[in-house]
Every structure is written in C-alpha cells, then in structure tokens.
Amino acid sequence: MILAMLLGGLATEVSATPLTPFRYEDQAQRHCPGDKVVWLDFKKGVYYRKGQKLYAQGFDGSYVCLSEARDSLYRRSPLGLR
Template identity: 70%
Template sequence: MYQFEANENRRDMRLYFYSCSVTFFALILCTPQSTMAQTLAPFRYEAQAQRHCPVDTVVWLDFRSGRYYLKGQRRYASGHTGSFVCRNEARDSGYRRSLLGLR
C-alpha cells in the first residue's frame, strides 16, 4: 500500500514539473521580440561593429558613464572603459546619447 502511494506522489510531482516547464517555455517562445531584452554586442574595432549591424550607426559606448558617442564627437573611440556597438542596441539596453562635443 505504501509503495503505491509513493509511486503516485512521484508521478504527480513529475507531472507538475513537466507542466511548469512547458508553461515556462511557452511563455518565452510566445513573447514578442520587441519586449524581450536585446543583447548588447560590444566590439573592439569599429569595422567589426559595422559588419555586425550594416544598416545601423556604430557608436562608441562608455560603460562607466552610461553614454554613447557618435563619430565626430570628441570622446568617440577614446578611453579604456568603452567599446564599439550598434546605436539601436545601445538605446535598447538603456544607454543615452551624449550631447557633449557635438559639431
């Protein structure tokens, strides 16, 4: 009798686990791409970033200040705490445009 109850409890636990995991993956797969966080792909060289996003503008992202700089600004490609990224990815990740040094 006890063996039967233990097997039944194990079966119920497995069913609960599988139903939760199926629900989780269904939520992930059915979520529109616009609401999911976009990953930020930092690059060491400007040409690498341009190949990654050929239709987007490449910017210099300063991780310390949380700002990105456009080509032509004073701080573009300067400093050790930054990388080249695509502008849309930087915007979607919460980084802001710097107004300093606009020409």
C-alpha cells in the same frame, strides 16, 4: 498567488536586444550593416556618435550598434560634434 502568476506571465513577454560590444569599429559595422556604430562608455553609461570629441576614447568603452545601445537604455552624450 494570482498576482504572482500575472506578474510572472508579464515578465516572460518582455525581451531585450543583447548588447554586442566590439573592439574595432569595422567589426561593429559588419555586425549591424543597416545601423550606425557608436562608442559606448560603460563607466559613464553614455554613447558617442562619430564626430564627437570622446568617440573612441577611453579604456572603459567599446563599439556597439546604435540600436543596441538605445535598447539597453544607454543615453546619448550631451556633448556636441567637433
């Protein structure tokens, strides 16, 4: 019982940044003016920066803020810039 109370108390202290996906790049940039915008591929679980080959490609993706993608534990694409 004490262990459950301790674990329950720890869970309430953790908070994650909500991920806000956008259909258009300029909408995402207005949402996070001090941050970079990335293309998040939900199916692959990776994000692409502007200039990478798969940036803004595919049907399973959306524009998001870089900090939100990182906070939501999505990983950076290993593919280089074109």
